[in-house]
Amino acid sequence: MSDTDKPQPQPLLDDEALDRLDDFLESDRVDADALDLIGAHGFLVALAVAPRDVPAATWVAELFHGEPSFADEAEREAMLGRLETLRRNAIAVLEGGGLPELPFDLALGGLPPEETPIGDWCAGFMEGVFLDETAWFAEDEEAAATLLLPFMLLSGLFAEEPDMAELANDGERLEALVAQLPELVLDLYLHYRVPPETPKPKPRRKAPAGRGKRKK
Template sequence: MPEALPPTPLLDDDELDLLDDFLDSERAGEDALDVIGAHGFLVALAVAPREVPATRWVGELFHGEPAFADAAERDTLLGLLERLRDNAMAALERGQLPELPFELTLDGIAPEETPIGDWCAGFMEGVFLDESAWFEGDEEAAATLLLPFMALSGLFDDEPDMADFAGRPADAERLVAQLPELVLDLYLHYRVPPETPKPKPRPKKPAGRGGKRRR
């Protein structure tokens, strides 16, 4: 069997560092997502069942108006955010796994206390942005596919089902290791319609009565 391809980076390290510096600064606003949360948020938008306008998701990501130094900085930073989302869509469309900006292990730490929990919380922020679109049609299937992200995010700890789902360290580690594949599963569910089976050819009528006369 051919070796599995490594996960695809959605931005290079320098670009992520540039986003990290700005999102971690006072100019981004104290309620803005950090670079880990923003990464999860934008991957969710890449998977989302329908397009969310940039004017809407930019406002949600920053939770306000960031203080860009000038129009050039604004274009650079918003361009990087949009390219991260677009690169995620392109990779998933090719069946590739996205590279996530953290090690896929908890090392015995609770998910909500790690970048993994922050990323999943950012992903769920992207879901909340257009929640009805994610759950319309087949609510049960959507809930099943989103459950790992919900459980690891730490946003739903008050719900007993979440504690049962990822409360055991081994179960949580398994979910973390599967996160890139789970993202692809979601993309295939929402963005790739199932193949319509080809219609079977009609059986030919036998020659004779009701059919063509033999010559």
């Protein structure tokens, strides 16, 4: 597929909603270990892709690393509503075969992934995987590992593993994976959320004309 044929990535939240989330996640009313906006974006996209739904109470507690100090119930509903909207919009985009717009430039610029927003986003994505790891690997562990490898590699969370070290030093390969991230997310969604089409029954072969008829 040429670049002109590719669907254009679609934003999952408008700029104002992202700015409000960013301000809140960076505030002192949120635990210092909570995910930042980039990590939360990756985390919620992973939840949109996940093989089964995770209860909101579970993922909210994980994202915020506890319960934030919301000013009031209205602020709580607004912030949680934006997060849920991001997750639902990701599902809608992917369900339609579209690509999610990621909140960073798709290029490392010669830096290690873990020193860029790309690494932060992929680390957040992997946090979403860890939340229900059994479900991600239950059906086909080998296929899951292959599909998740780019996210694992770019997250920097597995840098100490011998199998990852050689791949992590291949700058050209890393840049190629970064450029493909929206497509890789869609591949994961199709793998987990869209069942394969059932094969159509083969048409019965018709007997050649005249076959089976008694000659007069």
